[in-house]
Amino acid sequence: MTLATLSDVLQPALGGGYAVAGLVTLGWEEMRAYVAAAEAENCPVILQAGPGCRAHTPLPVLGRMFTYLAENASVPVVAHLDHGYTHEECRIALDCGFSSVMFDGSRKPLQQNIDETAAIAQMAHEAGISCEGEIGFVGYSGGEASAGTDPAEAARFARETGVDAMAISVGNTHLQQESGAGLDEERIRAIEAVTEVPLVIHGGSGVPDEQRLKLARTSRICKFNIGTELRMAFGAALREAVNRDPTRFDRVSILSETHDPVVAATRHVLRTMKA
Numbered sequence: 611m612t613l614a615t616l617s618d619v620l621q622p623a624l625g626g627g628y629a630v631a632g633l634v635t636l637g638w639e640e641m642r643a644y645v646a647a648a649e650a651e652n653c654p655v656i657l658q659a660g661p662g663c664r665a666h667t668p669l670p671v672l673g674r675m676f677t678y679l680a681e682n683a684s685v686p687v688v689a690h691l692d693h694g695y696t697h698e699e700c701r702i703a704l705d706c707g708f709s710s711v712m713f714d715g716s717r718k719p720l721q722q723n724i725d726e727t728a729a730i731a732q733m734a735h736e737a738g739i740s741c742e743g744e745i746g747f748v749g750y751s752g753g754e755a756s757a758g759t760d761p762a763e764a765a766r767f768a769r770e771t772g773v774d775a776m777a778i779s780v781g782n783t784h785l786q787q788e789s790g791a792g793l794d795e796e797r798i799r800a801i802e803a804v805t806e807v808p809l810v811i812h813g814g815s816g817v818p819d820e821q822r823l824k825l826a827r828t829s830r831i832c833k834f835n836i837g838t839e840l841r842m843a844f845g846a847a848l849r850e851a852v853n854r855d856p857t858r859f860d861r862v863s864i865l866s867e868t869h870d871p872v873v874a875a876t877r878h879v880l881r882t883m884k885a
Contacts, residue, residue: 632692
């Protein structure tokens with residue numbers, strides 16, 4: 611398959627009653643496991659390079675890793691910049707082969723968020739790639755509190771920015787290690803009533819499996835970002851591999867034992883979004 615844009619995978623999902631997983635990566639071992647899981651489930655996948663990943667590995671390297679996996683996969687793979695905070699960061703990702711960028715202006719005043727997101731969406735579209743924006747702030751477990759998305763502001767944001775996907779704050783929280791109470795479906799329906807853009811849930815690890823599946827099938831939510839629950843699966847597998855033989859020191863041998871558990875955990879995630 612060739613590298614896919616975000617619109618390439620979200621528009622069919624919107625019409626087909628399913629969602630696509632935006633999987634937060636930290637290294638090669640996870641990336642290849644995510645693609646293997648998507649191939650096993652025969653569904654598209656979005657590989658996401660967030661701030662933590664970029665702090666560890668430069669964008670040009672990540673771009674090559676993502677595009678290599680995409681070019682050799684049997685399913686569509688999106689190379690996505692997650693939580694880009696500046697125009698320059700998004701431009702570098704574009705130049706490095708990413709097929710989608712997400713600009714996060716959610717902490718900024720509404721008009722500033724609209725203006726900056728619109729400029730990045732225009733840059734992305736001129737380059738033939740997709741752009742995701744965020745309206746309403748999605749907080750962090752044990753950290754910053756969320757600020758819910760106002761439906762009227764969401765309608766204006768979608769209309770004036772031209773984004774291909776819109777991340778919203780509807781009870782979701784980043785970095786949740788356990789399923790929470792679930793999303794605010796009343797707020798989701800109010801946002802759906804005033805916009806046609808595909809919707810995105812950040813902090814998807816905290817959304818119960820049953821609600822993920824229901825919303826994937828019955829709402830305009832076409833993308834759930836999943837990071838924490840898969841990092842937990844990776845960490846558990848790595849810990850078991852290290853503890854099994856304290857004398858072993860070869861990192862390739864140790865890390866190879868994370869592959870199958872992460873593939874299994876990822877396949878479970880993907881099944882919670884399928885039609």
